[in-house]
Amino acid sequence: MSPLELNLILLGPPGAGKGTQAERLREDFPLAYVATGDMLREARNQGTELGLKAQEFMDRGDLVPDEVVIGIALERIQADDARDGFLLDGFPRTVPQADALDAAMADLGRRITAVLLVDVADEEIVRRISGRRVSKAGRTYHVDYDPPKHAGRCDVDGTQLVQREDDKPDVVLARLRKYHEATSPLIDYYERQGLLRRFDGSRSPVEVHDHIRATLATLRLEDEL
Numbered sequence: 001m002s003p004l005e006l007n008l009i010l011l012g013p014p015g016a017g018k019g020t021q022a023e024r025l026r027e028d029f030p031l032a033y034v035a036t037g038d039m040l041r042e043a044r045n046q047g048t049e050l051g052l053k054a055q056e057f058m059d060r061g062d063l064v065p066d067e068v069v070i071g072i073a074l075e076r077i078q079a080d081d082a083r084d085g086f087l088l089d090g091f092p093r094t095v096p097q098a099d100a101l102d103a104a105m106a107d108l109g110r111r112i113t114a115v116l117l118v119d120v121a122d123e124e125i126v127r128r129i130s131g132r133r134v135s136k137a138g139r140t141y142h143v144d145y146d147p148p149k150h151a152g153r154c155d156v157d158g159t160q161l162v163q164r165e166d167d168k169p170d171v172v173l174a175r176l177r178k179y180h181e182a183t184s185p186l187i188d189y190y191e192r193q194g195l196l197r198r199f200d201g202s203r204s205p206v207e208v209h210d211h212i213r214a215t216l217a218t219l220r221l222e223d224e225l
């Protein structure tokens, strides 16, 4: 594996700002972006068998079964554009998913560089998710924190902004419960492997981004030594 290869995982509760930071990190580094939530929504929009199967889990705030998600994520990290590094957003989300990723990375002779935990308290999560609006192309805004120039319209393509189905209040609470039950054990999992780096997601997007960039710069320097 090239010492400069960055294989990153973004971890954190729903609405913590993982997608927001991913957008910025992709401008800094040429990383293949692998967001399982986006991939599942795309499959659902196309009406594929996988998408329709996933929809019922997503709509009630549940996790899509491991065997479905592991297949699509591992296939994606082996694609040509992911050979020199990737940014995983929303995967892994359970211990079996993390075990499957570890096994695949070992087979490929690659390793995870760091796991970036963007952490935010539950009350703030509810505020963020309830105000989130997205464009058809998946651009994200917030009615208070990051409003579009013209209310309800995407700055880039002018399409109408909508609320995600799973951003409705009762589904958000189910997603948060699922995070604490199934995903937060990954914090210890990656801490034990010495890979976890923590970021205070309650700071502004710019501050969180600066902190992540500084951390990655240090990791790269250490790798080169």
Ligand code: AP5
Residues within 6 Å of the ligand: 012, 013, 014, 015, 016, 017, 018, 019, 020, 021, 036, 037, 038, 040, 057, 058, 059, 061, 062, 063, 064, 065, 066, 069, 089, 090, 091, 092, 093, 097, 128, 129, 131, 132, 133, 140, 141, 142, 143, 145, 146, 166, 175, 201, 202, 203, 204, 205, 206, 208
């Ligand atoms: P997924 O799409 O991955 O959703 P999520 O993890 O719940 O994360 P979100 O996209 O809701 O939030 P985010 O952290 O990216 O926050 P954002 O940057 O948008 O998954 C959806 C569903 O798919 C799951 O529930 C599950 O069913 C299924 N799924 C996906 N992967 C799976 C897997 N591996 N296994 C099983 N099932 C899977 O920010 C949120 C809002 O806050 C925005 O409005 C933004 O503008 C604002 N904001 C961001 N940062 C800040 C800040 N620093 N200050 C103020 N506002 C901010």
